[in-house]
Amino acid sequence: MNVRQRLxxxxxxxxxVTALVLLIAPTLGSTPISLSNVFDTSIPWADNVDAQIFFxxxxxxxxxxxxxxxxxxxxxxxLQALLRNxxxxxxxxxxxxxxxxxxxxAIAFDLDVGxxxxxxxxxxxxxxxxxxxxxxxxxxxxxxxxxSTNVLLLAGVTLNTFFSALITFVQYLIDFADWYRTARWxxxxxxxxxxxxxxxxMPLVGVSLAMVALLPRALxxxxxxxxxxxxxxxxxxxxxRIAFLxxxxxxxxxISLAGPIGFIGVVVPHLVRLLVGSDHRVVLPASILFGxxxxxxxxxxxxxxxxxxxxxxxxxTALVGxxxxxxxxxxxx
Amino acid sequence: xxxxxxxxAAACLTMATAGTTQPAQxxxxxxxxxxxxxFAIGAGDRVIAVSSFDEDPPAVKNLxxxxxxxxxxxxxxxxxxxxxxxxxxxxxxxxxxxxRAAIPYYEYRHAGLAGVTGTIRALGQRIGQEKQxxxxxxxxxxxxxxxxxxxxxxxxxxxLLVFSRERGSLRNIYASGGRGFLHDMLEAAxxxxxxxxxxxxxxxASSELILARAPEVILELRSTDIPPEAERIAEMGAWxxxxxxxxxxxxxxxxxxxxxLVVPGPNVGEGAEAMRRVLHPxx
Numbered sequence: 001m002n003v004r005q006r007l008x009x010x011x012x013x014x015x016x017v018t019a020l021v022l023l024i025a026p027t028l029g030s031t032p033i034s035l036s037n038v039f040d041t042s043i044p045w046a047d048n049v050d051a052q053i054f055f056x057x058x059x060x061x062x063x064x065x066x067x068x069x070x071x072x073x074x075x076x077x078x079l080q081a082l083l084r085n086x087x088x089x090x091x092x093x094x095x096x097x098x099x100x101x102x103x104x105x106a107i108a109f110d111l112d113v114g115x116x117x118x119x120x121x122x123x124x125x126x127x128x129x130x131x132x133x134x135x136x137x138x139x140x141x142x143x144x145x146x147x148s149t150n151v152l153l154l155a156g157v158t159l160n161t162f163f164s165a166l167i168t169f170v171q172y173l174i175d176f177a178d179w180y181r182t183a184r185w186x187x188x189x190x191x192x193x194x195x196x197x198x199x200x201x202m203p204l205v206g207v208s209l210a211m212v213a214l215l216p217r218a219l220x221x222x223x224x225x226x227x228x229x230x231x232x233x234x235x236x237x238x239x240x241r242i243a244f245l246x247x248x249x250x251x252x253x254x255i256s257l258a259g260p261i262g263f264i265g266v267v268v269p270h271l272v273r274l275l276v277g278s279d280h281r282v283v284l285p286a287s288i289l290f291g292x293x294x295x296x297x298x299x300x301x302x303x304x305x306x307x308x309x310x311x312x313x314x315x316x317t318a319l320v321g322x323x324x325x326x327x328x329x330x331x332x333x
Numbered sequence: 334x335x336x337x338x339x340x341x342a343a344a345c346l347t348m349a350t351a352g353t354t355q356p357a358q359x360x361x362x363x364x365x366x367x368x369x370x371x372f373a374i375g376a377g378d379r380v381i382a383v384s385s386f387d388e389d390p391p392a393v394k395n396l397x398x399x400x401x402x403x404x405x406x407x408x409x410x411x412x413x414x415x416x417x418x419x420x421x422x423x424x425x426x427x428x429x430x431x432x433r434a435a436i437p438y439y440e441y442r443h444a445g446l447a448g449v450t451g452t453i454r455a456l457g458q459r460i461g462q463e464k465q466x467x468x469x470x471x472x473x474x475x476x477x478x479x480x481x482x483x484x485x486x487x488x489x490x491x492x493l494l495v496f497s498r499e500r501g502s503l504r505n506i507y508a509s510g511g512r513g514f515l516h517d518m519l520e521a522a523x524x525x526x527x528x529x530x531x532x533x534x535x536x537x538a539s540s541e542l543i544l545a546r547a548p549e550v551i552l553e554l555r556s557t558d559i560p561p562e563a564e565r566i567a568e569m570g571a572w573x574x575x576x577x578x579x580x581x582x583x584x585x586x587x588x589x590x591x592x593x594l595v596v597p598g599p600n601v602g603e604g605a606e607a608m609r610r611v612l613h614p615x616x
Contacts, residue, residue, distance in 0.1 A: 029541055030539075030541060030542065030545070031541060031542075031544075031545035045576060045577075046576040046577055046582060047577060048577065049544055049545070049547070049577045052544050052575065052576065052577050053541050053544045053545065056540055056544065056574050056575065057539065057540040057541035057544055058541060107499075110500065111500070119499055119500065119501040119502040119504070120500060120501060121499050121500075121502075121504075172404070175386055176386060176401075176402070177496070177497060177595070180497065180507070181497055181499075181505060184505055184507075184537075185505065189504065189505060191504060191539045191540060191541075192504065193502065193503040193504060193540040193574060194502075194503075194574055197502075303539065303541070308528075308531060308536075308542055309531060309533070309536065309537075310537050310539055310542075
């Protein structure tokens with residue numbers, strides 16, 4: 001099968017599953033609701049608990065899960081190819097730690113007003129991700145004009161450690177109640193309770209994914225080495241810059257929306273590769289769709305399995321993703 | 334009866350101490366609630382150092398700080414020649430170090446409202462202030478008994494007791510579950526905790542859970558002294574998305590500032606009174 005034929009199978013297949021999950025997930029939760037009540041416009045909004053549970057609590061949460069899942073999965077695929085390292089994750093290059101530092105500072109200083117009505121913590125976290133991205137980018141392009149992936153990796157990992165130390169330092173100084181809030185934020189949470197944060201993140205995730213769409217062929221060749229890619233006519237510097245920036249923006253948007261939810265960015269790309277092969281023209285769209293599905297399912301488990309108590313979704317992504325990944329790995333071997 | 338038994342059980346629990354029983358003269362407190370208790374039973378002048386989080390009573394402002402739960406400065410504590418260290422039951426490393434240095438300590442664990450009076454009594458015995466401790470604890474017990482009596486026959490609103498939330502949004506809401514001093518204070522103040530069935534001190538309350546449990550009153554605790562009315566109006570907007578929740582619909586959202594509501598110390602009575610005033614303003 002050539003790539004077009006494979007895409008014609010993979011995209012509708014993965015897309016169908018994603019659509020199905022997105023349709024079913026908001027109907028399930030810790031509280032039983034009546035779907036006929038949800039869409040019954042004769043019941044006043046203020047009295048319609050079912051509609052509010054559906055539209056205020058569940059739908060934004062499912063959409064946030066889909067958005068964050070696709071952004072982190074795409075960032076994982078791109079960074080693994082860019083750094084030619086199967087262990088690379090959206091959290092490898094310092095962007096996540098700087099985003100988390102932004103959120104920590106907002107909590108520590110009790111910033112209560114955000115920008116354009118958005119709450120302070122996500123705004124501060126996004127600003128943090130931009131600062132981290134700029135620092136890593138400037139460091140990686142400083143040595144020679146082109147982007148050096150070695151410097152990128154080393155600078156990214158170093159800044160990650162540096163920002164993580166600053167996070168610990170901030171946590172060390174703040175009082176206990178705030179410490180609890182920061183620790184909980186670091187576990188990730190998709191209960192966004194309104195569509196506004198999703199609308200705020202969407203353009204950025206959209207731009208990142210549009211940038212990612214330019215990359216599949218270049219990523220295929222970059223995984224073989226920069227020289228090979230250049231010899232085959234890839235503008236290596238440009239492709240690397242787009243790859244780094246798109247992955248960083250996607251990561252920043254995802255973290256500012258939901259906190260650092262781990263494991264998606266590393267396990268989803270590998271799961272998808274095990275299922276569809278390693279051609280990025282197929283892996284990228286499949287990962288974006290599968291990332292959305294995977295995180296929405298994990299969040300569904302997180303909010304129902306121990307109801308009324310809710311589990312942090314990051315625990316579920318690792319508990320579900322780990323065994324599934326190992327099973328696929330062993331089966332494939 | 335049940336309450337008395339609980340007090341005794343809590344007192345036994347917190348009496349797990351090491352070292353001598355000689356009244357201590359140089360006390361280091363790493364637990365703000367215990368610092369307040371020591372001052373309240375008349376031994377404040379024997380406190381030589383406190384934790385980084387201590388703010389009350391005002392006399393502690395000038396005392397040296399020797400760390401807290403996660404970062405106790407054991408060298409300084411030893412150098413200060415403390416003869417009693419008040420610490421958390423989970424600070425096992427510190428206990429080992431103090432044992433080695435032959436410094437007695439008093440171990441504290443949170444144990445609901447009954448644990449507060451139990452701890453006061455046990456602490457009084459430990460530092461030779463039995464009478465004052467008994468008077469304080471009995472006063473708190475009487476106050477709660479009176480409060481319970483006062484609210485017993487009232488219609489008790491279903492209440493969500495929030496102690497942490499992201500400002501300006503309904504994210505990362507943490508509320509009191511059915512265990513701990515805040516839950517006990519709320520029930521005494523004439524409210525029904527909507528999470529009473531969840532046997533945890535802290536519950537992460539998703540918007541779905543709040544919509545489903547439909548509280549009639551929402552109480553938000555803040556440890557800072559922000560003017561409650563200005564704060565309330567500014568933050569009210571965030572709750573408006575949960576329009577079907579009776580507390581939101583009937584504008585029964587209250588902010589309760591002040592440390593008496595977040596520290597399980599000698600001022601728990603005032604904290605519970607503050608809750609009662611907003612739950613039953615006319616009683």
